[in-house]
Amino acid sequence: MSDHEQQQPAPGRGKVLEALARAERKVFTRPAPKSAKAQVKFLLTRAKGSTKAVAERLGVSRRTVERYRVGKLTTPQKRLQAALVEETESDWQPQVRAQARAQAATSRGMMVEVTAYFGFTCTGSSDDGRERQITTDISPTYVKQILELQEAGATEEDLHPILAEAITESYFTEWGTRADGLRADFTAVSSISFRF
Template sequence: MLDDFCTASIAEALDFADTHHWTRQPPRSDSARLRFLVTRYTDIGVLASRLGAKPGLVKEVMEGRRSAPGSVLSQAIAKDVVRLWQPRVRRRAHHLISTGHDGMLVHFKAWFGFTGVAGSSDDGRVRHITERLPTAYAAQLFQARYRNADEGELRGIIADAVGEAYFKVSPRGKLHMVALTDIAYIEFSY
């Protein structure tokens, strides 16, 4: 569905990781995907706004009278389907991860570092990191995602989690001693 998926968005990366738990595949054509999305939105205008398109165009694509022009609209449709497909399956997978039955792995390239002594090896720099997140942070991340938390809040949770796992420091006091910025890409697997 999103074969060449690469994102700097934590929310989108979480949504994409959920695709590995689906029990059924979503619709394949843009018109079928739009028919699915219309069932999740109050009206076609709200959906069109979400996709960054005009309501008339969305209606024409949904009815099959026109194909989605360019890959931008098609990609926006696919991302929204990924975000909304099989919510119960997604919640079940999140529950298993949040209760410690399964783990969550994060892989990213970003500016990442510990605000420690200047010039130390822990100083911030662009790093490629793959790390298993502590269970408590996975639960926090999912709860924040359910609330539609912004990217800044999600980034703070990931920074604290990877900081604890990578640098072996515990930011329990919400000091955010670890910074994560300028994400080139981020992926999750669970």
């Protein structure tokens, strides 16, 4: 998958949420199922055999799910292929993902690499807002807030202020050692990635 494809958010998901999902996929210890048949079988296992539940998740009929399960259909259309990948990876290795998230939220934090428009508010600030590419650590305190918001179903717009605050603290104010009172907001996110 190219960098451009990786930066494109899934339908209904913004760039920040997609970047968090990509970061979780990178901690997998085994690859997720790749074939449509294997993905459907995995989803059926997670749904305790309910073709109705899997069909609803994928937005297809129960009959279609059954056809993929037995191998009568093997090559899904783009929309279904994307849904299979998304749903399989969202359920794949939950304990590994939970462990990585817990470590990031309590001790390690995580790294963010973002290209976005940053604007500033501060007494005496002469630095006009502009697009910047920033790579910096996010402290466990902010990681915990970000992950809690994500799990609570936060939107992209809900995550921007907490990310801006986390980046301000680590990158612009260097953990409170300079630029006291500086506040940065970011918009127009061109690209973003996280690393647990």
